[in-house]
Amino acid sequence: MDVRADAADIEKAVGVLRAGGLVALPTETVYGLAADAEDPAAVARIFQTKGRPPNHPLIVHIGGAEHLDAWAEDVPEAARLLAERFWPGPLTMVLRRGARVPYETTGGLDTVAVRVPNHPVALALLDAFGGGVAAPSANRFGSVSPTTADDVRAELGDGVDFVLEGGACEVGVESTIIDATSESLSILRPGGVTREELEEALGRPLDVPDTSEVRVPGQHPSHYAPNARVVLVDPDEIVAEAERARELGHRVGVFLPADLSGTPVDAHAVVTVPASLDAYARGLYGYLRELDRQGCDLILAYLPEQEGLGLAIANRLRRAAGPRPA
Ligand code: AMP
Ligand code: MG
DSSP, X not given: OOOBOXXXXXXXXXXXXXXXXXXXXXXXXXXXXXXXXXXXXXXXXXXXXXXXXXXXXXXXXXXXXXXXXXXXXSOOHHHHHHHHHHOSSSEEEEEEEOTTSOHHHHTTOSEEEEEOOOOHHXXXXXXXXXXXXXXXXXXXXXXXXXXXXXXXXXXXXXXXXEEOOBOSOSSOSOOEEEEOSSSSOEEEEOOSSOHHHHHHHHTSOOOOOOGGGOOOTTOOSSOSBOSSEEEEOOGGGHHHHHHHHHHTTOOEEEEEEGGGTTSOOOSSEEEEEOSSHHHHHHHHHHHHHHHHHTTOSEEEEOOOOSSTTHHHHHHHHHHHTSOOOO
């Protein structure tokens, strides 16, 4: 079912934001936990609700590229070009902080991350609200990002004042973040806009960090992680590895590549992963949640090709499989 928030819901959400409350917001990437980006007390509630350390900066969502200069200073020409080409869309740019952005929102930094989400409900809210909203993913810190309104309710329950319905997220992984504080741009986190698209728009190659080593403030080894332990294996080995894990007594969940669908797998639960990278990205967090729901204690997943959305998928899976805090 794909129920969308209506005008009355938008009005209610605006009231919640104006009162310093928290709204769960559908975007094309994942659901966000939104507060008035200019209200330090409201922003503090985001950190509290997520259990997120306060020095981890938030992304400010704005209603259109025409508002960019109200939130950031010294915007380089290359950033304007990308805003023109990719907004609304899953591209976040880190820029010099505009005076209206409180340090609570930027985690104490003199830079600010800004994007325009490509979702009709998010855009309607931003239009009616008039300001910007700080919105990290609407999940507990470190856990799997929500891609449906039900996921948000399961994650945060009463921690959120109002949930705007927007259906299932179409991209399914977070935005690409680029450092645009100078003309020499670099990718800080791979995401919904691909490296290839960015390079095509800029007419030059871009550095992409080794996705297992991304160190933006706010990025910890284990993140995007379900309750079950995630282990990455070669797709050709996945069926054999599942059998071995079962013999060791695990309740194993398996990401089965579509080209192996129909292969009998000795596992507690199986999700079939579509061959297209877009569909893998769209489904990724839902698969992790589903295998958790089914009570798996171990998830065997595989990395896709390192092109297009494959970079973002690999980044999230590596972090999901990363070392857990003791
Ligand atoms: P999320 O938790 O998905 O909203 O991710 C927000 C990401 O944006 C985090 O990885 C932050 O480190 C990054 N970010 C936000 N603001 C900044 C900034 N001013 N400089 C660098 N990275 C930022
Ligand atoms: Mg997040």
